[in-house]
Amino acid sequence: MSEIIKTQAIVLGKMNYSDSSLIVTLYTDHNGKVPAILKGARSPKSKLALIVDTLNHIEVIFYKKESRELQIVSSADLISHFPNIKSDLESTKYAFAVLELVRNLTIENESNSRLFKGLVRILEHFENKKESPSILFARFFMFLITETGYEIMIDKCSICGKELTPEFSIGYNFSTGFICNECLQSHSGFEKIESELFKFLYCLKNKKFLNGLKVTTIDEGNSFLERYVKEHIPDFKGIQSLEMFK
Known part of the structure; x- marks a missing residue:
């Protein structure tokens, strides 16, 4: 029936x-x-x-x-x-990347009204040009990571518990997470995350306004999120839409 x-x-x-x-x-x-x-x-x-x-x-x-x-x-x-999205190549590229993420990172027939509303809202932001397409994509990517159960913990050092702020460089690896600059100096096996990149990720996670960032920093932030998902979801092969529109 x-x-x-x-x-x-x-x-x-x-x-x-x-x-x-x-x-x-x-x-x-x-x-x-x-x-x-x-x-x-x-x-x-x-x-x-x-x-x-x-x-x-x-x-x-x-x-x-x-x-x-x-x-x-x-x-x-x-x-x-969404005619404004479809008439602008950059908006189309990142909007299609949003669709690709939802298509590849969600499970069939698993209801999530919050995710649906977030998807509609971000497309409306693309349509109304609320922010640059690359930043809107990053905002949705961070939101989707949280909604699918892979939340990035970014506020405290994973080793000493010290509060992390965007003013300083920090360390990171995929098994431990983010660590403060002091722990970075005394522990091996961590990559250094420059303050500008960490500021971008921090503001995304805490839904803060982003202004004056370099295009390279935004691209590095989106690449970081992509690497993060690849590490936690082995079947995820990356975002093809961004490559198609190059």
Whole structure:
């Protein structure tokens, strides 16, 4: 017996299937990540392919059956297609990287309304150009790491417990975490994290305003987050979207 579900969703990706259908991956408000099929969506008479397009925010009705790998979409209405994102290459690159993270780091049918709302909010920030795309991406990346259970502990030294602040260089390795500059001098096996990079990560984690940072620092911060996830989730192979748009 199928259950009829009506929910908001972000379209994470799509691919052609058979001669006339589409397979899509949705991130929904109440059902998490849902793979689904749109039968006949590529027919000239169907408007579904335009509505259920990658990145779009939609309201969708689908028939859910636990034993079925692909749920069946019956209808969809467009809420937003984020035209400002799609008209700007840099915004498109980082917005697609956000979708890729959600697609690869979430589990099917695991509900997380907070994550859904965060996803919609960050895309709206991209659309309204609230901050640079690379910083918005970093903010969402840090948020997603926390939401998926891999929170980065950044406020205290993992060895002595001293409070860490962005004014000083600190040390880091993936098994111990962040340590203060004093412990860095007396312990081996840690890489040095310069104060600018740590300031970036610290402000992301504590949701503080970011201003005047070098582009290289932002890129280093995003690379750090990517390395962090690779270390904690072996199946994660990195962010392909950022490479595709180079």
